[in-house]
Amino acid sequence: MWPFIIILILAVLAFFFPLDAFRRRRIWGIPRERFDERDVMFARIARQPGTPEYEDYYTRRPVLKDLDDKLRAMPPLLNPGGLYYDERIIADANQWFNNIEKLSVDVSEAATWATYIDEARDKTNAVKHLVRSLGAVAVGVTALEQGFVYTFKGRFDEEYGNPISLDHLNIIVFLVEMDYDAMHQAPRSEVLRESAKQYYRAAKISKIVEAILQRAGYKAKAHFDAHYDLILPPLAVAAGLGELGRNNILVADRFGSRVRIGAVTTDLEMKFDVRAYLGVKEFCEICKKCAENCPSGALKTGEPSDIRGVEKWPTRVGQCYRFWRIAGTDCGVCMAICPFSHRNNWFHNTIRQCIRLNPWIRRIALKGDDLIYGRKWKISGINPNQLSKQ
């Protein structure tokens, strides 16, 4: 009897052996050169024929002109014509996006928090407490690595081509959660409404933190939807908030890819967080659910590659965006299907913890996920393969 019990105990211990605890923290690299915001998909599509900005952009990037003109000719997002257009839901989404542009902060209300930060002995904790109390589910701090700062503005004609210079030393990066049930409607318009709502929340938090830090005497700049001076996902990784997944989106602890990122850059000196190890890369190597279910075929099932000095999985952004215009929403299938994106509860958090330990737990976790949630995303009534051929 005793030998059997001892073997059983050893087997259980071996199963939970934290083999990966000895792995070095992953280094994703820093881009060899800075990226021009004018080359971001949304900036490209914002160019309107007949404007000087359009002429300038496609004179410098002639190879993109045909593709972008075809995309521009498709039904625009937030307008009738998309497969999943729902007038009432899209009206809500439009309202949230419009509210972002109208956001303003009453600086007098920032005074109490500014005093709190000014007097705090541990300013990092004080800032994190502030950001969490405003509704963020996670917050981290890291150095502002210049390689992730865009070279030129590109989103709006008024600022097109303006050089970006950001001399702040540090960046506060935070996450807001996207609702689980709304995300499980992907790629219907509920997802776009939820995206808009959380972009608004992230914008509001970053604007308030910006105002409070400025009131406390520091340089600060909010970065939020359509108003980014930098590429946020890798900075969120550096701030210890998660890892980049095969879906090329941040995969965060407890929420997976169901998050939106906001940030404030500042010259306030703070302690930096360390990168998190969640076992995402190892899990992505065997999972591949996002790539297999991407309705546009934009994600790859192969190995990560070196993209401008950063090791990551490639995304065909043109194909992804084309599907957005077909669907009339921002899709979100690759966010919702990710096993890391399940609900934030004790059951899934225990599995998330175990996934970090070793390869055999990851294989069992993936089998369990396939069994419970299935390997195929159900897009009601529509065959995604037909969609991608439209």
Ligand code: SF4
């Ligand atoms: S088409 Fe959808 S699933 Fe594919 S990469 Fe884009 S958002 Fe993700």
Ligand code: SF4
């Ligand atoms: S769905 Fe799977 S492969 Fe894709 S990001 Fe999530 S864990 Fe990685």
